Structure formats: structure tokens, C-alpha cells
Amino acid sequence: MxxxxxxNEKPDSQKLEAELYECMNNWKRTQADFENYKKGExxxxxxxxxxxxxxxxxRLLPVLDSLERALQVSYDSNKDMxxxxxxxxxxxxxxxxxxxxxxxxxxxxxxFNPALHEAIGEVEGVHAPPGTIVRVAEKGYRYSESVIRPxxxxxxxxxxx
Amino acid sequence: MGKILGxxxxxxxxxxxxxxxxxxxxxxxxxxxxxxPSVAALAKNGEILVGVQARRQQVTNPKxxxxxxxxxxxxxxxxxxxxxxKRFLSYEIKEAQDGGVEVKMGEKWxxxxxxxxxxxxxxxxxxxxxxxxxxxxxxxxxxxxxDDGQRKATKVAGEIAGFEVKRVINEPTAAALAYGLNKKxxxxxxxxxxxxxxxxxxxxxxxxxxxxxxxxxxxxxxxxEDFDQKIxxxxxxxxxxxxxxxxxxxxxxxxxxxxxxxxxxxxxxSSMETEVNLPFITSDSSGPKHLLYKLTRxxxxxMVREYIDKSLDLVRQTLKEGxxxxxxxxxxxxxxxxxxxxxxxEGVKALFGKEANKSINPDEVVAIGAAIQGGxxxxxxxxxxxxxxxxLSLGIETLGGVNTVLxxxxxxIPASKSQVFSTAADNQTSVDVHVVQGERSMVQDNKxxxxxxxxxxxxxxxxxxxxxVTFDIDANGILSVxxxxxxxxxxxxxxxEGSTGMSEEEVERLKREAETHAEExxxxxxxxxxxxxxxxxxxxxEKSLRDAGEKIAEDIRxxxxxxxxxxxxxxxxxxxxxxxxxxxxxxQATQKVGSALHENHAKENPKQDSxxxxxxxxxxxxxxxxxEEGENK
Numbered sequence: 001m002x003x004x005x006x007x008n009e010k011p012d013s014q015k016l017e018a019e020l021y022e023c024m025n026n027w028k029r030t031q032a033d034f035e036n037y038k039k040g041e042x043x044x045x046x047x048x049x050x051x052x053x054x055x056x057x058x059r060l061l062p063v064l065d066s067l068e069r070a071l072q073v074s075y076d077s078n079k080d081m082x083x084x085x086x087x088x089x090x091x092x093x094x095x096x097x098x099x100x101x102x103x104x105x106x107x108x109x110x111x112f113n114p115a116l117h118e119a120i121g122e123v124e125g126v127h128a129p130p131g132t133i134v135r136v137a138e139k140g141y142r143y144s145e146s147v148i149r150p151x152x153x154x155x156x157x158x159x160x161x
Numbered sequence: 162m163g164k165i166l167g168x169x170x171x172x173x174x175x176x177x178x179x180x181x182x183x184x185x186x187x188x189x190x191x192x193x194x195x196x197x198p199s200v201a202a203l204a205k206n207g208e209i210l211v212g213v214q215a216r217r218q219q220v221t222n223p224k225x226x227x228x229x230x231x232x233x234x235x236x237x238x239x240x241x242x243x244x245x246x247k248r249f250l251s252y253e254i255k256e257a258q259d260g261g262v263e264v265k266m267g268e269k270w271x272x273x274x275x276x277x278x279x280x281x282x283x284x285x286x287x288x289x290x291x292x293x294x295x296x297x298x299x300x301x302x303x304x305x306x307x308d309d310g311q312r313k314a315t316k317v318a319g320e321i322a323g324f325e326v327k328r329v330i331n332e333p334t335a336a337a338l339a340y341g342l343n344k345k346x347x348x349x350x351x352x353x354x355x356x357x358x359x360x361x362x363x364x365x366x367x368x369x370x371x372x373x374x375x376x377x378x379x380x381x382x383x384x385x386e387d388f389d390q391k392i393x394x395x396x397x398x399x400x401x402x403x404x405x406x407x408x409x410x411x412x413x414x415x416x417x418x419x420x421x422x423x424x425x426x427x428x429x430x431s432s433m434e435t436e437v438n439l440p441f442i443t444s445d446s447s448g449p450k451h452l453l454y455k456l457t458r459x460x461x462x463x464m465v466r467e468y469i470d471k472s473l474d475l476v477r478q479t480l481k482e483g484x485x486x487x488x489x490x491x492x493x494x495x496x497x498x499x500x501x502x503x504x505x506x507e508g509v510k511a512l513f514g515k516e517a518n519k520s521i522n523p524d525e526v527v528a529i530g531a532a533i534q535g536g537x538x539x540x541x542x543x544x545x546x547x548x549x550x551x552x553l554s555l556g557i558e559t560l561g562g563v564n565t566v567l568x569x570x571x572x573x574i575p576a577s578k579s580q581v582f583s584t585a586a587d588n589q590t591s592v593d594v595h596v597v598q599g600e601r602s603m604v605q606d607n608k609x610x611x612x613x614x615x616x617x618x619x620x621x622x623x624x625x626x627x628x629x630v631t632f633d634i635d636a637n638g639i640l641s642v643x644x645x646x647x648x649x650x651x652x653x654x655x656x657x658e659g660s661t662g663m664s665e666e667e668v669e670r671l672k673r674e675a676e677t678h679a680e681e682x683x684x685x686x687x688x689x690x691x692x693x694x695x696x697x698x699x700x701x702x703e704k705s706l707r708d709a710g711e712k713i714a715e716d717i718r719x720x721x722x723x724x725x726x727x728x729x730x731x732x733x734x735x736x737x738x739x740x741x742x743x744x745x746x747x748x749q750a751t752q753k754v755g756s757a758l759h760e761n762h763a764k765e766n767p768k769q770d771s772x773x774x775x776x777x778x779x780x781x782x783x784x785x786x787x788x789e790e791g792e793n794k
Contacts, residue, residue: 024710033182037182040181047189047193051193054193066440066441069440069441069449070441070449071438073441073443073444073448078448092546094545112218112221114204114210114214114215114217114218115214117217117419118217118218119217119218119220119221120220120412120413121220121412122220122221122414127660130205131206131221137413138413139411144352146192146193147192149218152413152416154412155221158205158221158222
């Protein structure tokens with residue numbers, strides 16, 4: 001850009017105009033790229049936030065499952081223990097609810113829906129319409145539209161055609 | 162022109178990526194996952210399900226849930242691999258009229274390419290949804306050993322899904338592209354791909370414009386899932402031995418064991434020991450039963466040693482077939498989630514005697530490379546204006562010879578940055594702005610670019626003047642440094658040309674030096690900074706003693722004086738620990754002065770208590786400002 005261009009010829013105005021146009025164009029493009037990047041950034045941020053939340057939850061959910069299992073056992077000999085456990089459970093549940101986590105707890109007899117449920121097995125010879133949920137083995141959880149973990153269910157068997 | 166989607170159409174999982182702003186980025190599917198199961202199913206209600214939903218209903222619908230279509234695509238029914246695979250399939254397959262394979266889903270027979278097309282169509286729809294634009298073009302990857310028929314069938318699958326398939330490229334080539342290895346002319350690359358269900362080994366050679374596959378090998382029925390199975394079997398066996406209960410009979414227990422096994426495997430890649438903890442796994446007449454086992458990394462390694470050794474034997478065999486030796490290989494690329502296992506990384510390193518490329522997520526590297534291939538085809542790379550970066554950090558010298566960086570290395574230029582500094586002594590009327598370049602903490606170890614003096618600062622106590630220093634580098638790498646006194650408005654500047662114009666060797670040398678001296682530099686800097694804190698504390702302590710005069714008890718004054726002397730005696734020659742201790746002692750003693758004054762004041766003027774509070778606040782504010790903004794020499 002320094003000495004080399006100092007020739008005797010007059011600069012060609014058309015050439016300069018073309019250069020200017022290209023520079024302006026590139027500059028606008030870069031500005032636009034940056035604007036678009038900024039716009040995309042907020043959705044990328046949300047994605048990252050969601051993923052981070054999901055990661056933590058996926059590690060925590062087994063604890064909630066264990067509590068649930070612990071409560072299914074009868075504590076005839078120790079009612080206070082059972083009460084304490086169920087209080088811990090509701091503590092944890094309300095904390096999750098406050099974070100926007102919803103349970104997926106299908107009722108028995110509800111139809112199996114792979115968008116929300118995962119079949120872990122089939123049950124033969126039950127008096128239930130085929131394809132309906134016979135037992136919920138583990139509750140599922142969702143956060144807004146996203147399923148963090150489907151409910152694990154046992155499904156009434158379809159008859160072989 | 163729309164974007165080109167790079168797709169890794171895997172045996173068990175698929176992934177997709179696009180180029181955005183010159184970088185390849187993985188696109189999440191509708192469910193928010195970065196990978197999608199390569200499974201399609203015809204649900205009992207007649208709906209076609211693809212991906213994770215298809216997998217969730219697999220146990221209730223095994224006959225119409227089609228997985229691993231990639232093992233069938235483009236093959237002839239008589240193919241040995243088909244006969245091998247057939248026994249693992251839960252769905253029906255038959256020979257098509259043209260000698261190929263057809264799979265049964267519902268009443269209809271489909272070609273494997275049509276099943277793959279269902280997966281591809283979902284990826285297309287999810288990507289379009291995520292990116293908010295239509296995507297018509299794709300690059301799809303296939304294993305290097307795929308023959309012409311398999312490649313054609315994969316291309317057809319893409320077309321059925323509505324893509325214009327720009328290229329079908331090799332998975333190992335895509336992985337090499339992701340690491341930019343296509344620029345390394347004449348190099349030989351080994352791609353070690355340990356996926357969920359298959360193990361592939363490829364040897365590539367980078368030519369003028371192409372990447373050529375020299376040899377391929379592997380095992381189509383060896384994968385990370387075998388590792389999980391080993392752990393699961395071990396857990397079930399231990400439990401049976403200890404508790405006499407067979408967990409395999411309970412579907413939920415099996416499911417929990419499977420997940421726990423995979424989790425344990427993953428954890429053992431980063432820690433030496435993990436706990437498999439499954440409370441209330443089952444129950445018997447005596448009540449609930451729990452499962453708790455410790456698993457160490459070496460235990461796991463012993464369990465799966467045979468698989469690792471087998472994979473390494475296959476590498477040796479493939480090298481032999483390519484008439485190569487391990488030492489001929491220039492680069493190694495790790496692909497597939499199982500390569501996160503340290504024992505595998507160590508095995509590969511021992512075999513080749515060098516570190517493998519593993520910085521990109523091994524589950525995503527193939528899709529990332531496919532998108533890069535798309536970017537190359539579209540000419541995305543040409544589009545970008547090449548912007549320079551500063552090779553080294555630029556900063557100024559502050560109190561005690563510390564290098565305070567304003568523009569960090571690798572900042573894209575043009576760039577500019579301002580920071581406010583203050584004076585270090587009372588009534589200081591000029592500051593010396595010394596501009597330095599380099600990564601070391603102390604100015605003396607860096608390169609001096611220039612210096613100038615800003616004078617005419619109105620006399621005031623230390624820490625009060627505000628001198629704004631601005632660094633500005635233009636697109637040509639010319640650095641302008643300006644210092645401006647905010648009170649008087651006086652400013653002074655310097656222009657330094659060629660601040661980025663160092664030879665590459667020089668830059669490299671400086672970076673290396675910074676790395677080797679990082680630890681001692683940090684210590685030196687900490688010492689200087691503590692000394693600066695000491696200086697500033699001595700100043701405040703002496704001032705408060707003077708101001709307080711006779712108003713406070715002699716024993717407090719005496720204590721402060723003693724601590725001042727103690728700090729002075731260690732300030733310039735003591736160790737950092739001694740210095741920190743002395744600073745702490747003096748600061749506590751000085752606080753007593755403050756509270757004594759406050760008490761006196763409260764006694765004398767019981768009603769004006771609030772005023773005293775304000776006075777204190779002002780002193781605090783000043784101190785904070787000094788700490789925040791640094792001090793100029």
C-alpha cells in the first residue's frame with residue numbers, strides 16, 4: 001500500500017470504485033455475520049444451559065428413584081423412619097419442581113407412548129388391553145418440552161397374529 | 162446457497178454437523194441429543210418411529226423395529242456378512258429379486274436403503290428445524306471398506322430422504338479432515354475407530370488433492386457394547402455368588418445393571434475407582450436387597466484386556482497388509498466413544514510410539530469432518546477475510562516491575578482496549594508508560610517495545626489520579642498507546658510499528674520460555690503483588706496513626722508502630738509467607754485504630770454517629786479503588 005502504488009499514471013476511478021464497493025461489501029458482510037452470530041449466541045446459550053441442567057439431573061435422578069424404592073418397602077416396625085424418608089422425598093421433589101422439572105408418571109392402563117415412555121419389558125396374560133401400561137417401574141422426568149428421562153414401563157403383550 | 166449437512170450415518174448411532182462462521186458444529190436433534198439412534202420402527206398403531214422413540218418401544222415390537230441397517234445396506238443376500246449378521250437380528254430378512262437384501266416391517270418388505278432413508282429424513286427435518294432454513298445438500302460418510310454397491314445404496318438412501326448427496330466420503334477421511342490432516346502432504350495416517358458395535362482400522366495417505374485409503378481392517382462385531390456386557394456379567398455373577406439371586410430374570414434390574422455398567426465404564430476413564438451402587442435392586446422373603454460393588458480401573462482393564470489386545474493385533478495385521486510398519490505412520494486419529502478408555506489410548510501410543518489426535522469428541526469427529534468437506538465444496542473457506550492475531554500479549558509495566566497485560570495473545574486484530582491506572586506515590590506528577598510484549602509475568606523477561614512519560618498530573622495523594630491507558634492495534638499490526646490524565650485532560654502517546662512483526666521462531670521461543678517459567682513467574686508475581694499490598698498498607702497505617710494522634714490509647718499506637726516496623730523489616734527480603742503474616746498482623750492492628758476512633762467519636766458526639774460512618778466509608782472506597790485498578794510506577 002505504500003511506495004508501490006505511486007506510479008505516474010492517474011488512479012483509475014472505476015477501479016477504485018470497484019475496490020471501494022468490495023471493501024464496503026466485505027465490511028457489511030462481516031457486520032452481518034457478527035450480528036447473526038450474536039443472535040445465534042442466545043439460543044446456543046440456552047442449549048448449553050439445558051444440556052448442563054440435564055447432565056446434573058440425569059445424575060441425580062437415580063437418587064430420587066432409590067428413595068422411591070425405599071418407600072415402597074413397608075416399615076411396620078418403624079413408622080417414624082418411613083415418615084422421615086417420605087419427607088425427604090417431598091423435599092427433593094419440590095426442589096425439582098421449582099427448577100421446572102415435571103414428572104412423567106403414567107397411570108396403569110394408559111397407552112404406551114414412546115415419546116414419553118420406554119418399554120423395558122412385556123407382560124403376558126394380563127387382563128389389560130395390549131399396548132397399555134401394566135406397571136411403571138421408574139418415573140420419567142421432563143424439562144419444558146424436553147424429555148430428560150422417559151418413564152420406564154412394562155407393557156401388556158400384543159397377541160401374535 | 163443453503164448449507165450442506167455433514168452426516169455420520171453410523172451402525173448404532175448417527176450424528177450431523179454444519180459449517181457455521183467457518184467452523185464445523187454438531188447439530189442436536191429434536192430430542193436435544195447430539196447423536197440419534199440409527200433405528201426405525203413401524204409402531205403397533207401404524208406410525209413410523211425413528212431414532213430414540215423407535216428404540217424405546219423395541220422390546221414390545223422387536224419384529225418391526227429395524228436396527229443396524231448399515232450392516233445390510235448394498236450387500237448381496239449371499240454375502241457371508243449377511244449370514245453372520247442374520248442370527249443377531251430380531252426382524253425378518255429375505256433375498257430380493259436382484260439378489261440384494263430386503264427387511265420386513267409390517268406387511269411390507271423394504272430395502273435397507275429405505276430404512277436408512279428414514280433415519281436420514283429425521284436428521285434432515287431436525288436440522289432444518291434447528292437451523293430455521295431448508296437443507297437440501299448432504300455429505301454422507303461410509304466405512305472405508307464399503308464397496309461400490311454399498312456406497313451407491315447409501316447415496317440412494319440420501320436421495321430417498323430428499324437430499325442431493327454431494328459426496329459419499331470415507332469415515333476415516335472425514336476424521337482426518339476434522340483434524341486438518343488433509344494439509345499434511347505425503348503423510349500416512351492411521352484411523353483407529355472403536356465404536357459401539359464395530360471396530361474399524363484404516364490407513365490413509367495424503368496426496369496432492371486427495372486422501373487415499375491404503376489399507377483397511379477391523380472386526381464388524383467388536384465394540385464398546387462388549388465392554389459394557391463384560392461389566393454387567395461380572396456384576397450379575399458377583400451378586401449371584403454373594404446373595405444367591407439371579408438378577409437377569411428381572412427386566413428392571415437388568416436395565417439398571419446395564420446402565421450402571423456403562424456409567425462405571427465411563428467413570429473409570431477419568432478416575433481409578435468407581436462404585437456401582439444400586440440400592441433396592443431386588444427383594445426376597447427377608448426384605449429388600451441392595452447391590453454395592455467397587456470396581457477399579459485395573460479390574461476393568463483385566464476384564465476387557467482380550468478386546469483391547471485383539472484390536473491392536475488387527476492394527477498390526479492391517480499395517481502388514483499395507484506393507485507398512487508402525488514407524489512409517491505420521492499421525493494417528495482416535496474415533497469412537499470407546500477410545501476414551503485410557504488403556505486403549507496407552508495401547509495405541511505404545512504401538513506407534515507417539516500421541517494420537519484425540520482432542521475432538523470421538524463420537525462427533527466424523528460428522529464434523531463431513532461438514533468440513535461440505536464447507537470445502539461450497540468454498541466457505543475462501544469466503545473468509547483472513548484476520549491476523551497478535552502472536553504475543555501486549556501490556557505495560559506496573560508497580561514492582563509487573564507486566565500488566567492489556568491485549569492478550571491470540572486476540573484478533575484490529576482491536577483496542579483501555580484500562581485506568583493510578584499513581585504509586587503522593588504528589589507524583591508524572592507516570593512512565595513502558596510498553597512490553599510477551600507472556601512472562603515480570604517486565605524484565607519480556608521484550609520492551611517503547612516508553613514515554615506523561616507529565617503534568619496535578620499533585621494529589623497516591624491512588625487518586627486516574628490515568629487511562631489505551632492500546633489500539635490497527636489491521637496492519639501498528640500499535641498506538643495513549644495515556645490520558647482524566648483530571649487535567651493531558652495526554653501523550655506512542656506509535657509502535659511492527660508489534661506483530663516478529664519472526665515465527667522468535668514468537669515460538671518466547672512462548673516456550675513463558676511455558677517453562679510459568680511456575681516461577683507466578684511466584685515472583687505473587688511476591689511483588691504482596692509487596693505492593695504491604696506498601697499500600699504501610700502508607701495507610703502510618704497515615705491513620707498520624708491522623709489519630711493522641712486520640713487513641715498509647716498501647717494501640719505502640720502495637721501499630723511495632724507491626725509497621727515488623728512489616729518493614731521483612732518487606733524487601735522476607736519470604737512470601739513471612740510477608741503475608743506481617744501484612745495480616747498490621748492490618749488487624751490498624752483496624753483497632755479505626756474502631757478506637759469510632760468509639761471515641763461516638764462517645765463525644767452521640768448524635769452525629771452517622772457522620773462518622775460516612776468518613777469511614779470514604780476511606781474504604783479509596784482503598785478499594787487502588788486495589789482494583791492497579792498502580793502505575
